[in-house]
Amino acid sequence: MIYAYYPGCSLHSTASEYDASIKVVFKKLGLELHEVPEWICCGTTPAHSASRVLSAALPIKNLSIVEKENFTEVAVPCAACFQSLKSAVYETGHDEVLKQQVDKVIDYSYQGKVRIRHPLDILTNDVGIDKIKTFVKKPLKGLKIVCYYGCLLTRPPKVVAFDNTEYPETMDEILKVCKADVLDWSYKTDCCGASFALSRTDSVLKLTNLILENAKAIGADAIAVACPLCHANLDTRQDDIYKKYNARYDLPVFYFSQLMGLALGADIKELGLKKHIVDPLKLFKNTGLI
Amino acid sequence: MIKKIFKMKIKIDSGFREEIEKDSGQNVNLCFQCMKCTAGCPMADEMNASPARIVHAIRLGLKDKVLKSNTMWVCASCQTCTTRCPQDIDIAELMEACRHIFFKEALEISDDIKVIPLFYRIALKNIRTFGRMYEVGMIAALKFATREFFKDLKLGVKMGLKGKLKILPESPKNRKEVKKIFDRALEIEGKKL
Secondary structure: OEEEEOOOOHHHOOOHHHHHHHHHHHHHOOOEEEEOOOOOOOOHHHHHHHOHHHHHHHHHHHHHHHHHOOOOEEEOOOHHHHHHHHHHHHHHHHOHHHHHHHHHHHOOOOOOOOEEEOHHHHHHHHHOHHHHHHHOOOOOOOOEEEEEOOOOOOOOHHHHOOOOOOOOOHHHHHHHHOOOEEOOOOOOOOOOOOOHHHHOHHHHHHHHHHHHHHHHHOOOOEEEEOOHHHHHHHHHOHHHHHHHHOOOOOOOEEEHHHHHHHHOOOOOOOOOOOOOOOOOHHHHHHOOOO | OHHHHHHOOOOOOHHHHHHHHHHHOOOHHHOOOOOHHHHHOOOHHHOOOOHHHHHHHHHOOOHHHHHHOOHHHHOOOOOHHHHHOOOOOOHHHHHHHHHHHHHHHOOOOOOOOOHHHHHHHHHHHHHHHHOOOOHHHHHHHHHHHHOOOOOOHHHHHHHHHOOOOOOOOOOOOOHHHHHHHHHHHHHHHOOOO
16 A cells, blocks of 8 residues: 655654654555655644635645645644644535635645545554554563643544544554553643744643653653654653753653554664653663663 | 723624634534633633633624733644534634734734744744745744744754754745745735734
8 A cells, every 4th residue: 555645844854753763664564655745834833823724725735736646545644734634624625715715826626535644543444453463573561651642633523533532542552562561541632732832831841741740650651642743842841841840750752653663673773762852762771672 | 880890991893703703614602601611721721811701702792802812822722622612612713713813903912922923923934935844944033033042042952963953944846836825825815924
């Protein structure tokens, strides 16, 4: 199966380890990703805040590029891009005037032939948990993980239609099959402050502190995520949280694909595991994984 | 007490409710003030009017009240309110509609929150120029605009050393089309960045 691939801006910069690890995992499972070379930014929160037409036009432009290349499925690992694309399709599908405006803005009438898929969805529903099991070479035994889904993967359900909105489990299932010790916890879908990372950092510290606190309290060694914004906020702000709240967590934050890649036998370097601010290698050494 | 109420200057703008409803595609009259939106909002304690109050103020056409509250900016767009509303009102979409009016009418904003729309403007200009978000350029532009040169400097250096920051911008061949998309979309809505 070949999927068109829309990495989005973050995966080409701050989240390059997400990009790398997704590619590794897909390759190991025999899935092909074709990156559409002309992809542009989806507009994300700034476009949504400023303009309805723009916030629909940028994602639809990207889907049009995919459609013109005759792909019917596009894999979108970034949760923010994923929701932007889904929401543009939803909005233009429910508003004929907006659809016409977007057609005019991008000089193309998008036919709606492309399905927007998150890798978690592809792995669970196209590959299947049972098949993933057969690829596991290095079980993640002894690694206590909590899965953090954040906001945009499952919300709003009418738009993204993915997993259980309040208590999603696809990531849990995938990491369980990799033999990690996946724990239940209370902050799976609570907000981390997302795009306030630069413009309202104190709010991000407040929210990420709650998330990290709960993860630590239930005994997790690390957090798995599927969104570059969640990753940035949780991984890079732990020093600031220590200064502000006097709480030291030292919890490594992984993209689920990095952990999965490790279980499928990929090495540390190709999974970008040296790019984290909170060093994860100590944890792997302690659990005997490397 | 009654005298006080009569003295209160309340400006009612019934066109405001219609404008918000049209932009968001929502019917605010469905709200029965159950407060679920406010109870689940991770940012509610930083708002000077809760999401439920904003919904009610929109119903009453209290444009000033809505647009002068910090609510629409402090909203993190996490969509929890929208997901949990028993009346299926997309409250996050209402917040967005309020922000759209801000951008259209180029309204004044108080100092403590002005960095949020400023950040959105800088990000959009960045995307318009490069076609993709050039993160380092965006951070630099925000620092120049806010004069906060030392904020997160240590973290920035750390991220740089880990190879997490891409110093040079990446731009697709069709970036001129992106400019066109921006200009046409904003022209339709009569907005400027």
